[in-house]
Amino acid sequence: MKNRLAELRTTKGWTQQQLADLVGVSRQTVISLERGRYNPSITLAFRLARTFEIQIEKMFLYEEEDDEQ
Amino acid sequence: MSSSKAWADRQRRIGWTLAATAVVVGATGLTLQAVATGLPFDPRLVTGLGVLLLGLAIAALMRGGVATRASDTTRRLGIEEQDERNVAIRRFAGNRAFVVSAALTYALLMWVSFSANGQLPAISPDGLWYALAAAVVLPMVVYVGSIIAAQRSM
Known part of the structure; x- marks a missing residue:
């Protein structure tokens, strides 16, 4: 699953640590999310979307091949 | 508080x-x-x-x-x-360590069972102690190793 986390974070001018503090995860998790190595739980996905004040589907881009993983 | x-x-x-x-x-x-x-x-x-x-x-x-x-x-x-990613990593590592632990314990149990029937060489008391120690230590090694590997890949 792709996401626009890095792009949105940069737009806001936040560091990875600031974003991690805002959503209550470790900085390493933010790094993994931005690199697409880790897919968040639905709770974290909603928390991220609310932090950026956008709809969840505008942040996470679901692709068919995600089902094959 | x-x-x-x-x-x-x-x-x-x-x-x-x-x-x-x-x-x-x-x-x-x-x-x-x-x-x-x-x-x-x-x-x-x-x-x-x-x-x-x-x-x-x-x-x-x-x-x-x-x-x-x-x-x-x-x-x-x-x-x-x-952190949910850390929890997922610990769960993944724990599952691997459990499989190793179960396999080692089962293998040891089988060896003792077969050796009692004379089909395998008997294990000395010291050998048994080291085998049991390995059955405790190896899953821990697998657990830590799996955490390190998952930290890099997940």
Whole structure:
């Protein structure tokens, strides 16, 4: 699953640590999310979307091949 | 009470409980080694368990100590512990370690069973002790190794 986390974070001018503090995860998790190595739980996905004040589907881009993983 | 202070207090409580248990278990093991004869098990296993508990106690007390000195560090440590990716990594590593532990224990059990029937060489008491120690230590090695590998890939 792709996401626009890095792009949105940069737009806001936040560091990875600031974003991690805002959503209550470790900085390493933010790094993994931005690199697409880790897919968040639905709770974290909603928390991220609310932090950026956008709809969840505008942040996470679901692709068919995600089902094959 | 803030959640970070509560976390630090919990670490200290866990640490002291483990330390007290470690002293009792370790002292029991050493006493058995010194005075008891003809036990159906090797008393070094009890002493070893005490040492393991002491290590866990020191780790918990150190976490609590660091957390008390720096509130920012406390908050981060709390977040690190509850972080969903870290939880997923620990679960993944735990599953692997469990499989290794079950396989080793089963293999050892089979060996003892077959050796009792004379189909495999019998294991000496020392050999059995080392085999049991390996059945305890290897899953831990797999657990730590899996965490390190998953930290890189996940």
